[in-house]
Amino acid sequence: MMPLPTGVELDPLLTVLRTLSWQSADILLAYARSEQPPYGHCRALTVADGGEGPVTAADLAVNKQLLEGLANAFPAAPWNLISEETAKDQALDPQYQWRWILDPLDGTKDFLQGTGEYAVHLALVQQQRPVLGVVLIPERQELWLGLLLDGIGSAWCENRAGVKKPVEFSNRQELAELVLVASRNHRDQRLEQLLQQLEIGSCLTVGSVGCKVAAILRGDADVYVSLSGETAPKDWDMAAPEAVLRAAGGGFSHADGKALAYNSSSFLQAGCLIASHGHSHQLLCERAAKAMASIDPGFQI
Template sequence: MALACDQSMMPTTEAILAVLRRLVWESADILRAYARSEQPPFGYPPALSVDNGGEGPVSAADLAVNQHLLDGFRSNFPDAPWALLSEETAAEQLTAGVPLDAEWLWILDPLDGTKDFLQGTGEYAVHLALVHHQRPVLGVVLQPEREEVWFGLVDEQKAWCETRDGTQRPAQLSSRAQRSDLVLVASRNHRDERLERLLEALALGDTKAIGSVGGKVATILRGETDVYISLSGRSAPKDWDMAAPEAVLLAAGGAFSHADGEPLLYNDGDVRQAGCLIASNGKAQAELCELARACLAEIDPGFAV
């Protein structure tokens, strides 16, 4: 993993992973407490209902995990040569069109899948990604309700899942390669007519509905599904939605790109990850991208994939 740059204050990969393991399991405990209306650990306040002057369990959980992660990074790595960006701090940190002045940048999403968190499906996640020169080199996707965390080291092409007791198992992408055999993982909440038409044209096999981008990509990592497609509509996913899942999938040998084959870029002055983004087990990525481009040219001429 290319963390050993010439910046002498860069922590070792082993030191980073050790801190990440502790922080993600602590974050899991915080989120699970809020999800169950229990007293959160580490001194975080219980969620108050909107009627009682609070902002509800999602905001309370989001803010608590955000603070826990940021405080954890700062206390454990006070001299590290990186910047920290989270979904919760983006509004105050970012200026439209201006990237952060950071060669190395952590991009954090303390709670991905807020609707699933509220609905009690358990399909929410925490994302952490280390980005170097606009591309992810390390990714972490925590699924608290599954008691699993995925790690990915892109340069080492190594991705694995850990449980709380430290048990590890490698990612295992499926061998499915024929389009008609590929299993799509899709959102319950973000579907529109263009996406439905695109999926019809791609003629994939089965479909599985899962919340959270991290949760979707984890199903690809487990070999349960093969393809995830994000098609921007009125809004687009953001850097913190995509960076960590992409890193882990690439580290496992999968593929994640725009439909024109271009890579996703992070910290480029626009946090939106707009266009048609395709993640897969890699076996049919080129074919899927080519067909998606052709279909979208008919479905939505001028759409920037």
């Protein structure tokens, strides 16, 4: 794995990411509480393509804060930036080996419902693989950071004061004792069948993908399964959570063991994707692949 892009040093980059992340937390917390957002953002924005007012305003405000903040801090860096909010109007430029992938608000329904289970995802990807991930969970005051540089992984959590705590995977290994973390909003019959066949011990319901992976990193859960339904997740759903989880030593792959690949023209992350604390990852993948062969024989895992 290559180091960071030419002219970019790790410590200054992390300093900027911390500042921008907590600014993003301030913005989202203000919108979530119907308060005036800071940093010059409007309380209500008119969005031509619809949306739920404050949610769309929050998306766009965080999007602007992060993209402009990175561009201003590193004006000469050899990377470009793509976001869920801009991807439909932005073609991938093949001249860039490095790209930031942003989801300014992952877990929109949970944001609306007031569960607190929403997150900001930001990942630095080299060609098709993530090397740095940021998962911010504003309501818990958690900033998860993961680095995969020069073949070495490290991950940790910080609070707003900069106090760090390590990843604490559970020691559960047998499938019957694992805790699955699952969505309350995105489930279909095939997923229910797959989960039954995996025979995992218990289930924890959580919103955003970032929040799900954080539950694994804290040891509250052990495995997350994404099975494409009517729509598949996108790069910005998976890149940052994957980077942090894998940097911590966990597993995140397709059920056939293949790595996720980013920066395709569709941005789709389709198939049967499994994220885990790593202890039982290979067994989970084997069981899932076998189960999907009977549940949906033509499904590309």
